[in-house]
Amino acid sequence: MEIFPALLSVLTDPTLLFAIVLAAAVGMIVGATPGLTASAAIAMLLPITFYMPPLFALAFLYVIGKSGRYGGSIAAILFNTPGTAASAATQIDGYPLARSGKAGKAMKVATISSIIGDLMGDILLVVGVGFIAAIALKLGPPETFAIYFAAFVVIGSVIGKSIVKGLASALLGILIAMVGLDPISSEERYTFGSFDLSNGVGLVPLMIGVFVLGEVFAQMEERRKAKGDIEENESSESGNSLSWEEYKPCLPHAFRGGFIGAGIGVLPGLGSAIAAFISYGEGKRRAKNPEKWGKGALEGVAAPEAANNAVSGPSMAPLLTLGIPGSTIGAILLGVFLIHGIQVGPTLFLTDKELVYQLFACGMLGIIAYGVIGYFGATQVARLILKIPTNVLYPMIFLTAFVAAYSARGSMFDVTVMTVAGFGGWLMRKYDFNIAACVISFVLAKGAEETFRQSLLMSESGPLVFVERPIALAFLILGLAAMAFRIRGILKERRIAQGGLGDA
Amino acid sequence: MRAYAEGLVLAGLAIVALWGAWQVPAASPGDTWAGIVPFAAALALLVLSIFLLLGATPQPVDAPEESDNAATFGIVGLFLIALLYQQSFRWFGYVLPTAITAPVVLYLFGVRNWIGLTVSVVLCPLVFHVIFFELLGVFPPYGEVFDLLDWIKG
Numbered sequence: 001m002e003i004f005p006a007l008l009s010v011l012t013d014p015t016l017l018f019a020i021v022l023a024a025a026v027g028m029i030v031g032a033t034p035g036l037t038a039s040a041a042i043a044m045l046l047p048i049t050f051y052m053p054p055l056f057a058l059a060f061l062y063v064i065g066k067s068g069r070y071g072g073s074i075a076a077i078l079f080n081t082p083g084t085a086a087s088a089a090t091q092i093d094g095y096p097l098a099r100s101g102k103a104g105k106a107m108k109v110a111t112i113s114s115i116i117g118d119l120m121g122d123i124l125l126v127v128g129v130g131f132i133a134a135i136a137l138k139l140g141p142p143e144t145f146a147i148y149f150a151a152f153v154v155i156g157s158v159i160g161k162s163i164v165k166g167l168a169s170a171l172l173g174i175l176i177a178m179v180g181l182d183p184i185s186s187e188e189r190y191t192f193g194s195f196d197l198s199n200g201v202g203l204v205p206l207m208i209g210v211f212v213l214g215e216v217f218a219q220m221e222e223r224r225k226a227k228g229d230i231e232e233n234e235s236s237e238s239g240n241s242l243s244w245e246e247y248k249p250c251l252p253h254a255f256r257g258g259f260i261g262a263g264i265g266v267l268p269g270l271g272s273a274i275a276a277f278i279s280y281g282e283g284k285r286r287a288k289n290p291e292k293w294g295k296g297a298l299e300g301v302a303a304p305e306a307a308n309n310a311v312s313g314p315s316m317a318p319l320l321t322l323g324i325p326g327s328t329i330g331a332i333l334l335g336v337f338l339i340h341g342i343q344v345g346p347t348l349f350l351t352d353k354e355l356v357y358q359l360f361a362c363g364m365l366g367i368i369a370y371g372v373i374g375y376f377g378a379t380q381v382a383r384l385i386l387k388i389p390t391n392v393l394y395p396m397i398f399l400t401a402f403v404a405a406y407s408a409r410g411s412m413f414d415v416t417v418m419t420v421a422g423f424g425g426w427l428m429r430k431y432d433f434n435i436a437a438c439v440i441s442f443v444l445a446k447g448a449e450e451t452f453r454q455s456l457l458m459s460e461s462g463p464l465v466f467v468e469r470p471i472a473l474a475f476l477i478l479g480l481a482a483m484a485f486r487i488r489g490i491l492k493e494r495r496i497a498q499g500g501l502g503d504a
Numbered sequence: 505m506r507a508y509a510e511g512l513v514l515a516g517l518a519i520v521a522l523w524g525a526w527q528v529p530a531a532s533p534g535d536t537w538a539g540i541v542p543f544a545a546a547l548a549l550l551v552l553s554i555f556l557l558l559g560a561t562p563q564p565v566d567a568p569e570e571s572d573n574a575a576t577f578g579i580v581g582l583f584l585i586a587l588l589y590q591q592s593f594r595w596f597g598y599v600l601p602t603a604i605t606a607p608v609v610l611y612l613f614g615v616r617n618w619i620g621l622t623v624s625v626v627l628c629p630l631v632f633h634v635i636f637f638e639l640l641g642v643f644p645p646y647g648e649v650f651d652l653l654d655w656i657k658g
Contacts, residue, residue, distance in 0.1 A: 174541070175545050403632050403636050448541075
């Protein structure tokens, strides 16, 4: 019930309300701009939020993340280019709808379904997060390390095309996090005699490098390879309006998508894209008109949109209760908490409970804000995006990355880290390594190391402590099982592909 | 061929990481070794790189398209500009390097309007300086060789 006073306190703060509306608009524009992600925008704005009060900073970035997820659907429907990976499933039916002059209708379905999914996710978060935090308080270091281990394995093996490259990316993230002084013994690690390296690699320059500068490099590559123009969509008055009769069949898909997204959101690393595709597949399987899916079915827009937005709220649960970010946006938000001196984990609900629920309230109001802007103004947002000259936008982002990285700590070393991370991020993308796994693992590594070594110190049986304690063992098995399922899935796909070729 | 290269690069990184972890002094009695996690992570990375090498199948190397080469050269060029730009903060402060880099990067991204490029020389450093160093109060980087900001301020 803490959410109601929190909502009231946010509603009575005009500055905060303005920040929420502004963040909703910014997130939508960023998400709808192909090639620009909410993660990049958040990373770029991160240093500015150092100068804001904690709630203001967190709410601003959290709402950008939420709205950015929704904004991706605008580009997917109108330009056949998903603004975010999560909206790739929306594109399957959204773009055919736009081509047949129903872009406005498709965007309204996407907006309503996003609101339904996102609110469902947030409500489940508000109801469930207290229970998770209470359980988390009872976990000891071995159990916490086992959760970290499961998160590493799941993040490394489930996202991306290759398990080996995914796990390698996660390990690279861990190794980067190890640079600097050991927090327990103060021994130097990977410093090679450099004073700058003894302070470690900062989260903010790494994020800005990988997500912002890396994106600029990727855009430059795209521009050099790009051929052809975007085709204009037809538009009619009837194609822009949406009636209740038209949305009614979408409703079960939106609710199912909401539950699928919320369930997947709690698991670290799986993310919106997986939720959207699972929801799309499940929706098509249960649809009364499966033959229309893929050719322009409104339900085919509702199912993935509800799911990808429903991920947003529940993905905060592992972050707030265990300090384990479930997504790149979560990893950046963790940085904001730490910068403002707020320790994330189960004790957060004892020390800063009010702040947490106010953040949830801001998230809910952010959903309403992007819903209203999107329902009445998505077409205008799309027109605005078409007017943004990308040949000016990306150079400006390039310059912002440097000044933003410097502003974080006033450190030139951070700017160097950002530059190298940007190039490294681009290389990882180019060679199909998993950036999200690398960054999330970087954030998790210190906590994982601490709990691992604490477990060894408190144990008389050495590493066996992780096997002797049932909860820890269960999480270790969970991680390995997730990897085994993924290997099985890949082998099955290969067999089907080989069979298909054999038949040909 | 690409998988071999990826495997070899990863193996190289893993070996450097293993060597780096090995340099960490031994633990004092009653403590855990500070190198245990880096060592374990580096070892796991080495194992994965071996998997990558074993899984690599020899395939004929396709000649890269001309657009691929142009894109890669473009990225490497932009990265070199980025390295030079960040290093020049140390030598010349923020304003002068930004005034030079802004039109160069705009040109690389396809802006050919000479008026626009000229305006960017003044506008980019001015806008970024005002936002970050005046409004947010961040202390600007000081140029050891020459600082245009100092010169402007007299």
